[in-house]
Amino acid sequence: MKAFHSYQNPSLAVDLVVFGYSKQQLAVLLLNRKEEPFKDCWVLPGAFLQMEERFRDTCSRVLKTKLGMDDVYMEQLYSFDEPERDPRGRAIAVAYYALVNPARVAISAGNMANDVAWFNIKELPKLGFDHHAIFEIALQRLRSKIAYFPVGFELLDELFTMPELHELYECILDTTIDRRNFRRKILDSAYIINTGNKREGAQNRHPDLYKFNKKLKKNSFQINV
Amino acid sequence: MKAFHSYQNPSLAVDLVVFGYSKQQLAVLLLNRKEEPFKDCWVLPGAFLQMEERFRDTCSRVLKTKLGMDDVYMEQLYSFDEPERDPRGRAIAVAYYALVNPARVAISAGNMANDVAWFNIKELPKLGFDHHAIFEIALQRLRSKIAYFPVGFELLDELFTMPELHELYECILDTTIDRRNFRRKILDSAYIINTGNKREGAQNRHPDLYKFNKKLKKNSFQINV
DNA sequence: TTATCTTTGCGTCAGAATAACACAAAGCTT
DNA sequence: AAGCTTTGTGTTATTCTGACGCAAAGATAA
Known part of the structure; x- marks a missing residue:
């Protein structure tokens, strides 16, 4: 230099x-x-x-x-x-x-x-x-x-729960997103896969653990703000 | 150099x-x-x-x-x-x-x-x-x-017709777009304004002349391909 | 003038996507 | 076992979209 x-x-x-x-x-x-x-x-x-x-x-x-x-x-x-x-x-x-x-x-x-x-x-x-x-x-x-491409998982652990992903989106987009509609959109895009396991030790009901789907069905989705 | x-x-x-x-x-x-x-x-x-x-x-x-x-x-x-x-x-x-x-x-x-x-x-x-x-x-x-932002008018004359804008989109996106649905989406976005005048000397029915709307109502729209 | 054709403007309708919301199951705490 | 929170899974009304019909405007030809 x-x-x-x-x-x-x-x-x-x-x-x-x-x-x-x-x-x-x-x-x-x-x-x-x-x-x-x-x-x-x-x-x-x-x-x-x-x-x-x-x-x-x-x-x-x-x-x-x-x-x-x-x-x-x-x-x-x-x-x-x-x-x-x-x-x-x-x-x-x-x-x-x-x-x-x-x-x-x-x-x-x-x-x-x-x-x-x-x-x-x-x-x-x-x-x-x-x-x-x-x-x-x-x-x-x-x-x-x-909002249209799965980059969120780069910020999370390899295994993550739906509420965690949801909170990530709300935090980044600085808005509230209906939990149930968010879930539907993300699942429809096949962006993530349910591993069948659950997060043990969670506060109440143990949420399902998901992982990123490397082969996407759709190549985009849209979370509106 | x-x-x-x-x-x-x-x-x-x-x-x-x-x-x-x-x-x-x-x-x-x-x-x-x-x-x-x-x-x-x-x-x-x-x-x-x-x-x-x-x-x-x-x-x-x-x-x-x-x-x-x-x-x-x-x-x-x-x-x-x-x-x-x-x-x-x-x-x-x-x-x-x-x-x-x-x-x-x-x-x-x-x-x-x-x-x-x-x-x-x-x-x-x-x-x-x-x-x-x-x-x-x-x-x-x-x-x-x-597909989501009005840049098309940069390629057209100041005044243009709906069929001209439609053809521009079909050409750039390299696809066919339903004329009537395209019209509806563009008009809903308020991206363009009807000047009230018509293009004289056109082949058949004289199409309306539009101009770009500098103050957009919505800041985006979506033309799907 | 009238019939016919093309182009343009406007409308309809069924199906898809979306937002708002209800409800029950799972797991805590008391 | 009751009550709470969290999570998973619907349902429903509304909006949006794609596919298409039709008539008005203008040109052309009989």
Whole structure:
């Protein structure tokens, strides 16, 4: 990262909006910057592209170093090019969003201290650079995507119950959805499969455990908001 | 464009998929390359980012020089980073798609000769670089977008008839749509306004002339394929 | 002028999809 | 065993959709 300013071409970085769902809350992973500019500000994790590295590889590298994670679902979001977005000079950012299950993530001890943290999306701090705009677009994309395509299970355990999936949707879409109508739509789409087992130790009636159906019957459904 | 290879950062270009609709055909604008690599191949128009230039500005510059056009509807599509996509070296392309009304376009005389041309999307030549992949993604995006959001009028004259809009949809979605059901859906969405005038000189019954409604009642509709 | 044809505008109707809601079974607590 | 909460499974009224009929407007030809 020695020559940040290339005189010919803008610098090229990847910024990541990492969503995690835990305890009925949607959270995003932020990093506390230790350098100027935006020292001590919270920002999205990111990195400059290395030679011969693809966007996806850069993302994986960040996820591995910051979170110790492999095999994360991610999708390209948008490329940001406002000339003033980085006070150091012209910098292009290709934004990706990722979905992870925080339960499976071991944030490395070194970072755990206080420079990496999950924030509830409704209680975000002020973010450095243009990262708030990036976050907003990511949230918007996640919301529209989850309404018609099965990405929700990326945020849940391998086995999950119908109420858990239902709560996830209500949380992400920030609305109430009729439990019974939701159930019908999801089951009709064959997006999930009933394993026949039940979640033991639940509070009252033990709900059925489902898993994601890798071969979808329909390739889409529609949860209206 | 002197230093194509920046040793630190990949070169950064914009590629444009320009769609035009004319004579009941959807066409895309291609350029015949005069230099290596891919000399004499058809490619998407594009340009390298200049200092302090934003993606959108680069697009406008290309549209202005190649087509003599201003004020074109465009939208960012995706950023391409395959290391092998440009044989000269690492090159990132930010792809945009644009919608124009060819009737309003005067391709400048110099280019008109034989290096810029419209191609029906069903009769595309072999394209240089990874431009076929870019085109495919653009077409896919246009199709999904037009099915739920009013972008079609960008391809038509300011005043248009219901049969014209209907044909546009059938052409882009590459399917047949019941004329009467289409009419109902579009009118229900309040996406267009009946001007009260009729297209004179039409073959038989003179159809009503509509215009785009800038203040939409509903912000979406759904034309199913 | 009248008959005929094509195109366009408007309406109907059966079936599907949806929203709102009732109810019972399963598992806790007392 | 009674009462509570949670979960699974209906039911019903309404809306939406797809398939289609029909008449008005304009052109053409007898």
